Amino acid sequence: MPTTLDIDEDALHAAKESAVLEKTTAAAEEETVRMESTIRSATADDAQAVCDIYNHYALNTVITFDEQPLASAELRRQILESSESLPWLVFEDHGDILGYAYAGKWKSRCAYRFSVETTVYLAPQCTGRGIGSALYEALISDLRAASRHSAIAGIALPNPASIALHEELGFAKVAHFKEVGWKFDRWIDVGYWELLL
Numbered sequence: 616m617p618t619t620l621d622i623d624e625d626a627l628h629a630a631k632e633s634a635v636l637e638k639t640t641a642a643a644e645e646e647t648v649r650m651e652s653t654i655r656s657a658t659a660d661d662a663q664a665v666c667d668i669y670n671h672y673a674l675n676t677v678i679t680f681d682e683q684p685l686a687s688a689e690l691r692r693q694i695l696e697s698s699e700s701l702p703w704l705v706f707e708d709h710g711d712i713l714g715y716a717y718a719g720k721w722k723s724r725c726a727y728r729f730s731v732e733t734t735v736y737l738a739p740q741c742t743g744r745g746i747g748s749a750l751y752e753a754l755i756s757d758l759r760a761a762s763r764h765s766a767i768a769g770i771a772l773p774n775p776a777s778i779a780l781h782e783e784l785g786f787a788k789v790a791h792f793k794e795v796g797w798k799f800d801r802w803i804d805v806g807y808w809e810l811l812l
């Protein structure tokens with residue numbers, strides 16, 4: 616068995632230096648990853664990626680009440696139309712769109728003009744990593760900057776991840792509609808959560 620006396624001091628020094636180098640490289644890589652992830656306003660060119668994310672939930676889950684896939688042209692129209700007056704954000708990582716969040720009118724009548732409906736969707740393999748919180752925080756910050764007053768989110772139930780996200784950011788449950796949706800041969804409740812901005 617080697618003793619402490621058997622340790623080659625030069626080798627030990629070299630190993631320490633190499634560990635420091637590895638640590639520095641890992642930190643630099645982490646920084647690069649962080650810098651290559653960004654939240655930015657959506658453009659019409661993001662429509663296909665947004666469409667792919669949304670259609671997964673339309674076709675396979677009760678999270679949205681659409682039952683048919685949307686065409687990317689429809690998403691393109693929505694992005695162009697709503698992003699003129701309200702935030703429409705995407706989370707981009709190394710050129711891939713991993714999720715999006717946007718605000719739309721809550722209702723069209725004039726006195727509702729300071730209220731918005733907010734929505735967030737991530738690619739299914741990207742959930743549970745803080746991306747939803749980052750997108751929603753950015754959305755809320757943009758809404759505050761735009762002097763909006765009330766943000767409202769409808770959540771088809773159950774959806775523990777969405778409830779946790781909304782409540783983490785200060786939304787409180789204000790309404791519960793029973794059996795207002797019918798999808799995949801069952802009735803679905805919808806809850807509403809509101810945040811006064």
Ligand SMILES: CC(C)(COP(=O)(O)OP(=O)(O)OC[C@H]1O[C@@H](n2cnc3c(N)ncnc32)[C@H](O)[C@@H]1OP(=O)(O)O)[C@@H](O)C(=O)NCCC(=O)NCCS
Binds near residue numbers: 737742
């Ligand atoms: C809902 C959604 C946007 C949340 O984003 P996310 O990146 O997965 O969530 P985050 O990692 O930022 O976590 C936010 C909070 O939710 C909690 N959470 C995340 N996934 C959860 C789950 N499956 N069950 C319970 N809580 C969960 C986190 O612990 C965190 O709370 P904390 O900060 O108090 O610990 C994302 O899961 C998603 O896109 N889901 C499918 C589409 C959807 O449901 N959209 C909402 C429509 S209303």
